[in-house]
Amino acid sequence: MVVETVRNALRLVDCDQNAVRLGLTRGLTLADARARIPDLVVVEAEPQADQRLIERLAAFCDRFTPLVALDPPHGLLLDITGCAHLFGGEAALRAMIAERLRAGGLNQRSAIAGTPEAAHALSRFGAGGIVPPGEDEAMIRPLPVAALEIGAETVIALSRAGLKSVGDLAERPSMALSARFGEDLAIRLRRTLGREDVRITPLRPAPACMVERHFAEPLLDMQGLEAVVTRLIAEAARLLEQRGEGGRAFEISLFRTDGAVRRLGIETGRPSRDADAILRLYRERIDTLADPLDPGFGFDAVRLAIPVCEPLNTHQPSLDGRAVEDEAVAELLDRLVTRFGRDRVLRFAARDTHDPRREARAVPVAAPASAIAWPAPEPDEPPTRPLQLFEPPQPIETLAEVPDGPPLRFRWRRVLHEIARAEGPERIAPEWWRDGPAEPARDYYRVEDAQGRRFWLFRAGLYERENEMPRWFLHGLFA
Amino acid sequence: MNPKPAPLALADLRRSLAEAALRTAPAAVGRVSFGAPALDEPLGGGIARAALHEVYAPGTADLAAATGFAVGLTIRAAQMRQVLWVRQDVLDAETGRLHPPGLAELGLDPARILLVRARDAQDVLRAGAEAARCSALGAVLIEPWGEPRLFDLTASRRLALAAEASGVTTVLLRASARQDASAARTRWLVRALPSRALEANAPGDPAFSLRLLRDRGGLGEREWRVEWDRDRQSFHERSAFQERPAFQANPAFHERAGNQGRAQDAAPLSRPLVSFPADGPAAEGARGPGFRRAG
Numbered sequence: 214m215v216v217e218t219v220r221n222a223l224r225l226v227d228c229d230q231n232a233v234r235l236g237l238t239r240g241l242t243l244a245d246a247r248a249r250i251p252d253l254v255v256v257e258a259e260p261q262a263d264q265r266l267i268e269r270l271a272a273f274c275d276r277f278t279p280l281v282a283l284d285p286p287h288g289l290l291l292d293i294t295g296c297a298h299l300f301g302g303e304a305a306l307r308a309m310i311a312e313r314l315r316a317g318g319l320n321q322r323s324a325i326a327g328t329p330e331a332a333h334a335l336s337r338f339g340a341g342g343i344v345p346p347g348e349d350e351a352m353i354r355p356l357p358v359a360a361l362e363i364g365a366e367t368v369i370a371l372s373r374a375g376l377k378s379v380g381d382l383a384e385r386p387s388m389a390l391s392a393r394f395g396e397d398l399a400i401r402l403r404r405t406l407g408r409e410d411v412r413i414t415p416l417r418p419a420p421a422c423m424v425e426r427h428f429a430e431p432l433l434d435m436q437g438l439e440a441v442v443t444r445l446i447a448e449a450a451r452l453l454e455q456r457g458e459g460g461r462a463f464e465i466s467l468f469r470t471d472g473a474v475r476r477l478g479i480e481t482g483r484p485s486r487d488a489d490a491i492l493r494l495y496r497e498r499i500d501t502l503a504d505p506l507d508p509g510f511g512f513d514a515v516r517l518a519i520p521v522c523e524p525l526n527t528h529q530p531s532l533d534g535r536a537v538e539d540e541a542v543a544e545l546l547d548r549l550v551t552r553f554g555r556d557r558v559l560r561f562a563a564r565d566t567h568d569p570r571r572e573a574r575a576v577p578v579a580a581p582a583s584a585i586a587w588p589a590p591e592p593d594e595p596p597t598r599p600l601q602l603f604e605p606p607q608p609i610e611t612l613a614e615v616p617d618g619p620p621l622r623f624r625w626r627r628v629l630h631e632i633a634r635a636e637g638p639e640r641i642a643p644e645w646w647r648d649g650p651a652e653p654a655r656d657y658y659r660v661e662d663a664q665g666r667r668f669w670l671f672r673a674g675l676y677e678r679e680n681e682m683p684r685w686f687l688h689g690l691f692a
Numbered sequence: 693m694n695p696k697p698a699p700l701a702l703a704d705l706r707r708s709l710a711e712a713a714l715r716t717a718p719a720a721v722g723r724v725s726f727g728a729p730a731l732d733e734p735l736g737g738g739i740a741r742a743a744l745h746e747v748y749a750p751g752t753a754d755l756a757a758a759t760g761f762a763v764g765l766t767i768r769a770a771q772m773r774q775v776l777w778v779r780q781d782v783l784d785a786e787t788g789r790l791h792p793p794g795l796a797e798l799g800l801d802p803a804r805i806l807l808v809r810a811r812d813a814q815d816v817l818r819a820g821a822e823a824a825r826c827s828a829l830g831a832v833l834i835e836p837w838g839e840p841r842l843f844d845l846t847a848s849r850r851l852a853l854a855a856e857a858s859g860v861t862t863v864l865l866r867a868s869a870r871q872d873a874s875a876a877r878t879r880w881l882v883r884a885l886p887s888r889a890l891e892a893n894a895p896g897d898p899a900f901s902l903r904l905l906r907d908r909g910g911l912g913e914r915e916w917r918v919e920w921d922r923d924r925q926s927f928h929e930r931s932a933f934q935e936r937p938a939f940q941a942n943p944a945f946h947e948r949a950g951n952q953g954r955a956q957d958a959a960p961l962s963r964p965l966v967s968f969p970a971d972g973p974a975a976e977g978a979r980g981p982g983f984r985r986a987g
Contacts, residue, residue: 541828542774542806549808549819557809561792561802573792575807587796587803589703592923595890595897596797600763601756601788628753633886636894661895665886666753690788692760692798692898692920 216243217258226258263287271416273313273472276427276514277306279420282329282413288337290329290413299427303343317472326352329413330404334360334379349407354380361401367394379405420464420518422456424448431470431511438467438512443492445517450488459484459525463491467506468514475506480555481547482579484525490544497551546578555579563587568644569688570604597639597659599669599689606686609670619658619670625687630662638672653683659691667691710799710925724769724861727926728918731902734911741769742859743877744824744852748866748905750883755787755867757884761900762833762865763798764920764927769861770830775800776823778808780816782837787867798898799922804830813840817847824854824862835865848874871905879906885917888930897921899930 215227223243225232232253237246246253263286271281271289277300280292293306300306303325314321324335326344331353335341338360344352353360356379358371371394376382382390382402391399403409424445432438442465453459461484467475479494499506549558559575563585566572576583590596611620612629619635637658645652653674661667669689725738732738739745745765749758766775779790792802808823810816813836820834834851836843848864852875855862864876871879881903887896898920904913918927 538773538828541826545776545823545826545829546806548822552822553808553810553815553819557811559807559809561790561805561807563792563802569791569793573802575809578806587801588793589707590797590799590922592703592706595887595895596794596922598793598797599756599788599791600759600794600798602791602794603788604784634889634893634895636890636892659895661887663886664753665884665899665901666757667884667887667895667898689791689794690756691794691895692756692763692900 215256215258268416269472270314270319272474273468274310275417275466275474276468276516277310279417279423279516279518280413280415281417282415284329284333288333290332292329292413292415293325307343313472327407328404328410330362330401331407333362334405350383353406354378354383358382361398361405363394363398363401367398370394418520420520421522422449422452422458422460423516423518424452425514425516427514428512431513432515433508433511435506435508438506438508438515439496441515442495442517443488445515446491446495447488449517449519450486450491453486453519453522453525456522457524457526458522459486460491460519461485461521461523462519463494464518464520465495466516466518467512468516469508470510470513473509477502479547479551480579482543482550484523485547486525490547494547494551497548501552550578566644567641568647569598569602569641571644571647596691599667600692602689603687606671606688609685609687611685619660620685623670623685623687625668630664630666630668632660633663634661635659641671657688706923710923724765726765726918727768727921727924728916728929730929731916731918731927734914735907736909738768739765739861740877740909741861742856744848744855744862744864744875746848746864746866746874746876746879748868748871748879748881750881752786752867754883755865757898757900758865758867758882759787759835760798760898760920761880761882761902762863763795763800765861765863766831766833767798767800767925769863770804772804773828773830774804774806775831775833776806776808776826776829777833777835778810778816778819778823779835780810780813780837783835786837797922798920799925810836813837813842817842817851820862820864821850821854824851824860825858827858827860829858829860831861831863833863833865837867839866839868839870843872843874845873845875848872848876852876876906877908878904881905885930888919 215225216223217226218224219226219240225237225239225241225243225246228237228239235250237249243255267283267287267289271283274281274289274291278291278293278296282290282292284290293303297303297306300309307323307325311321311323322336322341324332324339324341324344326332326335327346327349331344331349334353334356335344338356339352358376358379358381359368360379361382371382376385379402383406387399387402390402400409404411426441426445432441445465449460449463461481463479463481465477465479467477469475477495477498479491479498481491481494485491546558555577558578560578561573562576562580562583563573564571564583565585607625610624612623613621615621617638619632619637622629622631624630635658638656639658640654640656642654643652655671655673656675657669657671659667660670667690668687669691670685671688672683672685674683722741723736723738724741725732747758747762747765749755777790783789790807792805795802795805808819810819816834816836820832823829823832832855843864843866851862851864883901885899885901887899890896900918900920902916902918904911904915917930919930920927
């Protein structure tokens with residue numbers, strides 16, 4: 214018995230079969246139910262936990278077909294077009310899923326029909342089962358109109374009009390129905406009756422290319438697993454070669470017998486179908502797992518999916534060896550990305566701004582190159598921008614300030630620096646369109662202390678114009 | 693009609709000349725030269741290309757200078773190929789994050805840099821070893837933070853072997869007072885050096901005080917004072933005659949710097965630390981004018 218607070222009262226939201234036999238129904242308040250049956254076993258509803266369970270079930274069902282969608286509440290839709298024969302036909306597949314779920318302690322009802330809506334209606338409002346092709350309409354007609362999932366008000370309105378079953382509706386002209394109840398009803402009706410078919414939107418988009426292996430006996434041994442993965446990769450590489458494509462991303466799904474699914478993703482910087490390189494990345498990925506692969510009671514199935522493919526033409530390496538070098542660097546980057554993650558292997562991209570804080574950013578190596586060039590340094594001038602930049606700038610304590618000049622000495626991280634040489638100011642105005650008008654202008658100075666350390670200091674604001682006592686910051690370090 | 697050459701074209705020309713010089717420099721085979729004869733000659737044409745080299749800063753304060761020196765070495769070693777820089781995350785807070793325009797101003801094109809941000813010392817070591825094995829890279833810069841125990845003799849030997857096998861110059865950059873045993877070919881201690889002031893007492897080109905702490909080639913401990921010339925992409929030695937005290941240009945600074953500043957400027961010339969008798973003619977000849985002038 215599951216209860217939840219609905220309209221200020223604890224009400225039953227779900228009952229098991231025993232409760233139904235005792236005459237309890239959904240929507241009854243808990244107080245009424247207790248009055249009828251004093252020793253009720255009651256559990257608080259946990260929609261999030263239910264959602265998690267359903268998502269795990271969806272992952273489990275992924276082994277039967279890559280197209281799995283959620284069908285709330287507490288339902289799953291599987292598009293088994295072209296998959297059923299792999300599991301011995303539709304009936305065998307349905308029985309297998311039912312068996313596996315029952316073994317997991319779950320009750321289920323299922324239907325296989327021509328359209329997702331028809332299957333939904335049959336499993337929830339009918340007897341379930343398998344609809345032979347073309348007989349959807351006959352099976353759906355006797356179902357109540359609620360099976361169309363059109364909202365409680367519409368159902369009541371329809372039943373007041375004497376339209377109790379889907380069959381009653383199906384005979385009416387759809388123009389009249391949509392004029393009275395909206396286009397939605399007509400659409401639902403057409404889809405449920407199998408007159409119109411719409412694909413489901415799967416939880417995980419279907420990969421462009423995939424290969425998989427199902428085992429008769431659960432696979433326990435990790436070396437065996439690697440052998441299987443090796444063969445899958447070789448097979449995928451052949452498929453890709455036939456298509457003239459290479460994969461940018463690969464995903465290995467390991468389906469465990471107890472329903473848990475482990476997915477290992479690999480990305481490459483450029484399209485690849487080099488089986489050895491992919492296998493190396495896979496090994497790298499296994500090495501870097503925070504929690505090692507646990508076969509549990511063994512793996513049922515292994516799938517290699519390639520979600521992203523791009524055209525890849527074999528080309529002759531150029532004579533200067535540059536292409537070979539680029540290839541080697543790209544492979545190294547792939548390995549590093551696999552090991553450390555995409556946000557840790559970076560390159561720099563310039564941005565079109567004069568604000569040193571925004572001038573550059575680090576982007577993942579796989580990101581498209583930006584068209585903005587780096588400003589060329591001025592010949593015969595020492596560096597005017599620091600090698601290292603603090604973000605945010607570090608406040609410093611200045612001593613012996615002079616207006617419109619750098620301080621004579623300053624203290625940073627408890628060390629006093631005597632300024633021996635200085636250049637400035639270079640005034641950098643804030644970008645008011647980003648920072649707002651309150652941001653003060655900054656006067657930058659390149660300074661060098663008596664030991665030869667070079668710093669980039671700035672004063673936030675101008676003396677007596679923007680604020681009384683401007684603050685000083687250290688923004689960067691020069692070589 | 694005599695169209696003026698655009699300044700940009702001139703800059704391009706200079707750069708392409710510098711690049712051409714880099715490519716065709718008559719460097720000894722398998723060496724990375726500094727471009728400064730004073731360094732290259734004793735070292736036999738520069739430092740070994742396929743090797744691990746260590747650049748130490750005596751403390752965090754000099755890490756920026758050490759980084760600048762390492763960048764210079766990297767530019768000379770990479771020869772327009774890509775450079776992989778492994779950096780530990782903590783450094784971003786301690787010494788600031790890398791600023792690409794600043795790297796460009798030192799002559800290292802930011803587009804050629806691949807940056808790996810590592811969470812901890814172990815990741816730094818892993819990424820560094822992986823990169824050092826890739827012969828297509830121009831150079832690898834490895835920058836861990838602090839004095840992790842992981843960077844022991846075994847770790848450095850692994851890096852050194854990887855660098856030797858691939859031929860990639862690998863530079864380990866560290867701010868640390870402690871210097872562990874390592875398999876590196878050379879070890880440098882780099883300090884910031886007061887630059888030669890430009891007009892109006894502005895700080896000049898990056899200058900470093902180098903100390904070769906160890907060289908497997910057999911060269912003893914030595915010191916040099918060098919500057920980095922970005923336009924020629926080379927180091928050059930600073931002779932004592934080029935030293936210009938900070939306080940000459942600006943009397944105000946003179947007063948403040950006082951005797952301390954003089955003592956700073958009186959740092960010794962580049963010379964061998966041992967093997968010359970103090971009263972010998974060679975030593976006298978080398979030291980005399982420098983000291984007088986600075987003192």
